[in-house]
Amino acid sequence: MTTSQTTPDRADRKAVMSAAAERLTSAMRTAVPCAPVRDLLGESDIDLAYAVQQQLTDRRVANGGRIVGRKIGLTSPAVQQQLGVDRPDFGVLFDDMDVTGRDEVSSALLIQPKVEAEIAFVLGTDLTADDLDLENVRAAVDYAVAALEIVDSRIDGWDIKITDTVADNASSGLYVLGSNPLTLNDFDPIEVTMRMYVGEELVSVGNGAACLGDPLTALLWLARTSREFGEPLRAGQVVLSGALGPMASAPRDGTVRAEISPLGTVTVAFTQKDKR
Helix, strand or coil: CCCCCCCCCHHHHHHHHHHHHHHHHHHHHHCCCECCCHHHHCCCCHHHHHHHHHHHHHHHHHCCCCEEEEEEECCCHHHHHHHCCCCCEEEEEEHHHECCCCCCEEHHHCCCCEEEEEEEEEECCCECCCCCCHHHHHHHEEEEEEEEEEECCCEHHHCCCHHHHHHCHHHCCEEEECCCCECCCCCCHHHCEEEEEECCEEEEEEEHHHCCCCHHHHHHHHHHHHHHCCCCECCCCEEEEEECCCCEECCCCEEEEEEEECCEEEEEEEECCCCC
């Protein structure tokens, strides 16, 4: 199919979805990045891109994957402007994405990884109400921890537009959770400060306001959107709420550390040794 900026007609949607899903699946299986899928999906049909994401999610679940939460992407105004969008996106977290507690993470698990420092919310109750607001969302949070999201793209060179990243599970990879849980009675997410280091080099600085103005606003957006898609957020799920500052390339060998006050420090160590 030739490159097109238009949305495929209804008759072509199933074939287009399958072609995009197969391209991304091949990249995941071989660890060789692929061409953007927007040549198949167009650049504006976000619903079609989410349909591809859902197809890939269904395949993963059928193969034994267990959904444990969601991640929110594109929470930074600068990144939204870069991709020509005016809203965030979301992806699915699976149990095997959680590498918390590992001494090292093999770079062989990833293609072209980058790292973001975030707040992770763990939910204590379902978010299914028709009239979801910030009060509902705040009440549903059991606790929060510092987190590192190891984002990855199956698209060669991170050459992505909105439909590319949505179809590619919002460029999800792995994640690490911190060990200092706090309730929302203990801190206000908008007031956190973040400093992230690769080795000893400071590579990113940010705060709670960098995440859609407030990480709880991001969580509210996700709760409403997930409910609209028929998959509301549930008690026990983890939500990575979005970057608190710029992402940085992950080292093939080396350590990434984020200090998120007052949630504490979260660290991941990468190695080129194969530790699958």
